[in-house]
Amino acid sequence: MNRVYKALTIAGSDSGGGAGIQADLKTFQMLEVYGISAITAVTAQNTLGVHGIYDIPLAGIEQQLEAVIGDIGVDAAKTGMLSQPEVIELVAHQAVKHGLRQLVVDPVMIAKGGASLLAQSAQEALRTRLLPLAAVVTPNIPEAEVITGMSISTLGEMKEAAVRIVEQFGAGAAVVKGGHSSGEPTDVLYDGKEFHLLTAERYETRHTHGTGCTFSAVITAELAKGRTLLDAVHTAKQFITLAIRHELGIGAGHGPTNHWAYWREQQSSPDKLKEQR
Numbered sequence: 001m002n003r004v005y006k007a008l009t010i011a012g013s014d015s016g017g018g019a020g021i022q023a024d025l026k027t028f029q030m031l032e033v034y035g036i037s038a039i040t041a042v043t044a045q046n047t048l049g050v051h052g053i054y055d056i057p058l059a060g061i062e063q064q065l066e067a068v069i070g071d072i073g074v075d076a077a078k079t080g081m082l083s084q085p086e087v088i089e090l091v092a093h094q095a096v097k098h099g100l101r102q103l104v105v106d107p108v109m110i111a112k113g114g115a116s117l118l119a120q121s122a123q124e125a126l127r128t129r130l131l132p133l134a135a136v137v138t139p140n141i142p143e144a145e146v147i148t149g150m151s152i153s154t155l156g157e158m159k160e161a162a163v164r165i166v167e168q169f170g171a172g173a174a175v176v177k178g179g180h181s182s183g184e185p186t187d188v189l190y191d192g193k194e195f196h197l198l199t200a201e202r203y204e205t206r207h208t209h210g211t212g213c214t215f216s217a218v219i220t221a222e223l224a225k226g227r228t229l230l231d232a233v234h235t236a237k238q239f240i241t242l243a244i245r246h247e248l249g250i251g252a253g254h255g256p257t258n259h260w261a262y263w264r265e266q267q268s269s270p271d272k273l274k275e276q277r
Helices: 020-030 058-071 085-097 120-133 141-148 155-167 211-224 229-245 261-268 270-275
Strands: 006-014 034-046 049-055 076-079 103-105 174-176 186-190 195-199
Touching: 006 020, 006 058, 006 211, 020 034, 020 211, 034 058, 058 085, 076 211, 085 120, 103 120, 103 211, 120 141, 141 155, 155 174, 155 186, 155 195, 186 229, 195 229, 211 229, 229 261, 261 270
Parallel strands: 006 034, 006 076, 076 103
Antiparallel strands: 034 049, 174 186, 186 195
């Protein structure tokens, strides 16, 4: 029997299915990785916005983590919505206790509709407790600005922010995503030694809900399979670009991306994906 690779997502639940736990598990499945989860909060949301947030008690989060890690095991893990400092402290403790070295930190702060998903008091805990444990951190530009305290509007400033996240806050690597910049979206990967720039075509659409969750989930799944970080980020860039390009058109607001698109492209044109790297 072939080995089954396992990825863990520690995040909030999105009842609309476009982001959070639901997006992560869909992504893992599309990349042939078995997904397990620990839910940190339940949200009532759809494409029009977040209508309610209900935090899971700390004991419940801890029991979920102990249950799945102890029995099933984890090859790589990712974090998403960790809204309170106590949750971040708990997750950091569990990551150290269970040796979760392939940890992808997606610093979820604001939903597409504008709702805050990270308490102000949790920002310092994110910087000091979680980032030093991360193999890679995947902020968009607004999130990178909050983490570093700097204003980011140029490619050079994106590079500087990535360096700060690694050298000042102790992360293994950082990907500052360029979706909020003008022009073609260029992501900056700094691996602690050198920069890698990943650029893709921009598609004008409102259906981009869950892009950050999905992008980081791809990296997690690929790391779980033993891929290098650079290969994992390349795959994430291809996956999310196709997910945006082949939009589903669901909902009246910020609709979800298409989690089938990469798999379908892989089935029909596998050589084309390889050539694009």
